[in-house]
Amino acid sequence: QKEVEQNSGPLSVPxxxxxxxxxxxxxxGSQSFFWYRQYSGKSPELIMSIYSNGDKEDGRFTAQLNKxxxxxxxxxxxxxxxxxxxxxxxxxxxxxxxxxxxxxxxxLQVFP
Amino acid sequence: KAGVxxxxxxxxxxxxxxxxxxxxxxxxxxxxxxxxxxPGQGLQFLFEYFSETQxxxxxxxxxxxxxxFSNSRSEMNVxxxxxxxxxxxxxxxxxxxxxxxxxxxxxxxxLTVL
Numbered sequence: 001q002k003e004v005e006q007n008s009g010p011l012s013v014p015x016x017x018x019x020x021x022x023x024x025x026x027x028x029g030s031q032s033f034f035w036y037r038q039y040s041g042k043s044p045e046l047i048m049s050i051y052s053n054g055d056k057e058d059g060r061f062t063a064q065l066n067k068x069x070x071x072x073x074x075x076x077x078x079x080x081x082x083x084x085x086x087x088x089x090x091x092x093x094x095x096x097x098x099x100x101x102x103x104x105x106x107x108l109q110v111f112p
Numbered sequence: 113k114a115g116v117x118x119x120x121x122x123x124x125x126x127x128x129x130x131x132x133x134x135x136x137x138x139x140x141x142x143x144x145x146x147x148x149x150x151p152g153q154g155l156q157f158l159f160e161y162f163s164e165t166q167x168x169x170x171x172x173x174x175x176x177x178x179x180x181f182s183n184s185r186s187e188m189n190v191x192x193x194x195x196x197x198x199x200x201x202x203x204x205x206x207x208x209x210x211x212x213x214x215x216x217x218x219x220x221x222x223l224t225v226l
Binding site: 031032034036042043044045046049051088090092096097098099100101102103104105 | 143145147154155156157160162167168170200202204209210211212214215216217218219220
């Protein structure tokens with residue numbers, strides 16, 4: 001079982017819709033969770049961090065964390081074509097809090 | 113505030129050579145981590161430095177090494193290059209190591225080994 005799992009996609013949504021990206025992790029003791037956006041040919045860009053159960057909102061982005069279910073998600077409201085990118089979920093494992101374990105990413109396509 | 117900078121941006125080397133990559137963290141950030149990104153393996157942790165000390169190392173062979181200087185700048189070195197070392201090498205900086213510290217990535221160095 002991979003430590004961090006994401007559906008590779010592509011996830012295709014129309015412009016203006018809500019895009020929902022999901023991530024599960026295997027280490028129950030994980031405490032820190034991050035979402036990165038990576039455009040093709042570019043480096044990952046940090047979008048959100050979340051540490052407590054529940055929702056955290058920042059503009060059009062909402063991160064949701066459920067530690068009991070070992071599940072973290074990212075919602076993008078009013079999706080724009082410029083949101084088309086690969087979204088990477090990253091988790092800090094309990095056995096090494098200095099590193100990030102990344103999922104393989106979900107490719108999001110927003111069509112006009 | 114300037115972001116993370118990495119040099120060079122692109123490198124082409126041949127098998128058996130060695131390479132040194134450089135990373136300057138965000139001003140005030142003292143922790144530097146290195147990651148390798150390939151299409152097959154995704155993003156994988158190489159090592160992390162703080163206060164000129166390597167705190168953690170990922171599951172990579174000893175050909176991969178690094179160091180950090182007193183100004184927090186970091187270098188990583190790969191010796192005896194293999195074809196499989198072709199990848200995007202990313203440096204990430206954070207204020208300090210630890211549980212809640214966000215890591216910010218530089219633009220990366222794309223290494224091609226021929």
